[in-house]
Amino acid sequence: MRGTVLYxxxxxxxxxxxxxxxxxxxxxxxxxxxxxxxGSDLWPYRGIQKIAQxxxxxxxxxxxxxxxxxxxxxxxxxxxxxxxxxISDNTCPNCRNGYQSGCQNLEFMSRAQAPYLRVPSADGTxxxxxxxxxDDLLPSLLxxxxxxxxxxxxxxxxxxxxxxxxxVVGDGAVGLLGVLSAKQMGAARIIAMSRHERRQQxxxxxxxxxxxxxxxxxxxxxxxDLTNGIGADSVLECVGSEESMMQAILSTRPGGSIGxxxxxxxxxxxxxPVFFHLVRLHGGPAPVRRYLPDLxxxxxxxxxxxxxxxxxxxxLDEVAEGYRAMDERRAIKTLLRP
Amino acid sequence: MRGTVLYxxxxxxxxxxxxxxxxxxxxxxxxxxxxxxxGSDLWPYRGIQKIAQxxxxxxxxxxxxxxxxxxxxxxxxxxxxxxxxxISDNTCPNCRNGYQSGCQNLEFMSRAQAPYLRVPSADGTxxxxxxxxxDDLLPSLLxxxxxxxxxxxxxxxxxxxxxxxxxVVGDGAVGLLGVLSAKQMGAARIIAMSRHERRQQxxxxxxxxxxxxxxxxxxxxxxxDLTNGIGADSVLECVGSEESMMQAILSTRPGGSIGxxxxxxxxxxxxxPVFFHLVRLHGGPAPVRRYLPDLxxxxxxxxxxxxxxxxxxxxLDEVAEGYRAMDERRAIKTLLRP
Numbered sequence: 001m002r003g004t005v006l007y008x009x010x011x012x013x014x015x016x017x018x019x020x021x022x023x024x025x026x027x028x029x030x031x032x033x034x035x036x037x038x039g040s041d042l043w044p045y046r047g048i049q050k051i052a053q054x055x056x057x058x059x060x061x062x063x064x065x066x067x068x069x070x071x072x073x074x075x076x077x078x079x080x081x082x083x084x085x086x087i088s089d090n091t092c093p094n095c096r097n098g099y100q101s102g103c104q105n106l107e108f109m110s111r112a113q114a115p116y117l118r119v120p121s122a123d124g125t126x127x128x129x130x131x132x133x134x135d136d137l138l139p140s141l142l143x144x145x146x147x148x149x150x151x152x153x154x155x156x157x158x159x160x161x162x163x164x165x166x167x168v169v170g171d172g173a174v175g176l177l178g179v180l181s182a183k184q185m186g187a188a189r190i191i192a193m194s195r196h197e198r199r200q201q202x203x204x205x206x207x208x209x210x211x212x213x214x215x216x217x218x219x220x221x222x223x224x225d226l227t228n229g230i231g232a233d234s235v236l237e238c239v240g241s242e243e244s245m246m247q248a249i250l251s252t253r254p255g256g257s258i259g260x261x262x263x264x265x266x267x268x269x270x271x272x273p274v275f276f277h278l279v280r281l282h283g284g285p286a287p288v289r290r291y292l293p294d295l296x297x298x299x300x301x302x303x304x305x306x307x308x309x310x311x312x313x314x315x316l317d318e319v320a321e322g323y324r325a326m327d328e329r330r331a332i333k334t335l336l337r338p
Numbered sequence: 339m340r341g342t343v344l345y346x347x348x349x350x351x352x353x354x355x356x357x358x359x360x361x362x363x364x365x366x367x368x369x370x371x372x373x374x375x376x377g378s379d380l381w382p383y384r385g386i387q388k389i390a391q392x393x394x395x396x397x398x399x400x401x402x403x404x405x406x407x408x409x410x411x412x413x414x415x416x417x418x419x420x421x422x423x424x425i426s427d428n429t430c431p432n433c434r435n436g437y438q439s440g441c442q443n444l445e446f447m448s449r450a451q452a453p454y455l456r457v458p459s460a461d462g463t464x465x466x467x468x469x470x471x472x473d474d475l476l477p478s479l480l481x482x483x484x485x486x487x488x489x490x491x492x493x494x495x496x497x498x499x500x501x502x503x504x505x506v507v508g509d510g511a512v513g514l515l516g517v518l519s520a521k522q523m524g525a526a527r528i529i530a531m532s533r534h535e536r537r538q539q540x541x542x543x544x545x546x547x548x549x550x551x552x553x554x555x556x557x558x559x560x561x562x563d564l565t566n567g568i569g570a571d572s573v574l575e576c577v578g579s580e581e582s583m584m585q586a587i588l589s590t591r592p593g594g595s596i597g598x599x600x601x602x603x604x605x606x607x608x609x610x611p612v613f614f615h616l617v618r619l620h621g622g623p624a625p626v627r628r629y630l631p632d633l634x635x636x637x638x639x640x641x642x643x644x645x646x647x648x649x650x651x652x653x654l655d656e657v658a659e660g661y662r663a664m665d666e667r668r669a670i671k672t673l674l675r676p
Contacts, residue, residue, distance in 0.1 A: 094591065230432065253437075254622075279622075287616075
């Protein structure tokens, strides 16, 4: 089998690797239908996050179960399944509280940019679809694994409700699907912050009602102008930098909520503005497992079409070009077909 | 009239000052029944927070209305009233959202350590009691103005619910009344973190079920031991230092909540642990005005006795000793009687 391995900054190779096999009775092996490149894959690709050795890549996946370990009860060979990028037992107290991304036996998936994948804790991580999906549903089903699940968590953590005024900081794939999520949750106004015309267009298609092109203090001023000087009820922070977080905080009304899902790399947050703005902060790695059944239903019934976010599709063996296109911002998100 | 003025570190004077008078039609003048020294008064008293000039002190107050401006409608001379340390109009969108401490016309009270006090925005800031209270109720009624209101907000912001497991970081007056608040909200377990025997005793009287004497990493380990490795549902952070905030974050279960009310002086928070621990953060200056009616009722019906937190009572003209006793940790909180 060949799979994707990152050797260092800018050096992605699709090369021979041992095929995965059942290692524990709770494992499953799945044949990947589609996989993709995540914005977070670009951190090590750009050398900002160091890697110690050649690292197999990929954590967004769906496909057909090939084989299961002897202890697996809820999925079986032949089923089409989607799993979270967080591997969870779904039985510990944190999982039962709906925080499978804080599972006491948490592992992060990798190695999914390959034709076959071993999924540990299969019962706790995978959810089958009602049937084998038609090919056109695959991109949308794949988004549930991380990018949609993460945008959904941002909106949920930001307490988006019927009638809410929402602002979204970040026009990457997560931010765009945060717009879609806020729309689904009944937001009345969704202000997308983006300077890129194509991404603005995507945001509007997913439900944005207004676009703010300014950033930083000017962006905050625009949001305040648009909300009669109050700020938004909910702000989705989908970048992870200090600047974007501060922009989110200053754009939120007192008592309003920020859902933040951009991974903060060593970020330190200046607390006095957070304190005096009286905002609520919640975020982290999305508990995708909690949302899987509902999001599968929404996609299956074609009520949402998050798969539109893939604006580049490549054969899996051209994965290196998939990374390059995203790194150079030629593509928002690259879909890979084995 | 004589009032309290801070001249510099350790230099509190009770000296002649102009008596307050109605300046705007929305003002009221009240005759102070009791006032007190706040933990936050110690910041400038210790020179950690700089003052530019001699500064009148005091922001916790209750008493009898002497006079009102022509536009004041909801309180009248002769009534006993309690006000928030935050002056609010109680009509702007932020106030209507329950965040009077984020009022668009917010001012912070000062000058309350004096026999008479001008209260701007009287209608939006003051709430009358059902009748003139008996003398023994005064300490408890006074606490509502800030220290109880702030402890209550900490518990509310930390989402304390019936059956919750709660930890309280900080054994000052706010932390102790945070314990009382969590108890009122139905917490099943309240773990107070304190190394001081007298304060531990107070915490137990207010409802703490367990005491943890360790701090920092050891304190976190103890909380994790006491909660089967999960962490508390709700943590009240009542200090405001980076160490206490990190202790709170690491003691909270994934999806659990931290209510933080300790004023962060230039604190920077390391975000990766906040992110990966999946906690909720909410805090700031307490919207006491929101809680005033309910807290007055609880005290009036003698269901709670937060006034116990005053372990030193002095005549107002001995205010300097009141500061000294708190600074030297001989007193938890000093009540002052004009």
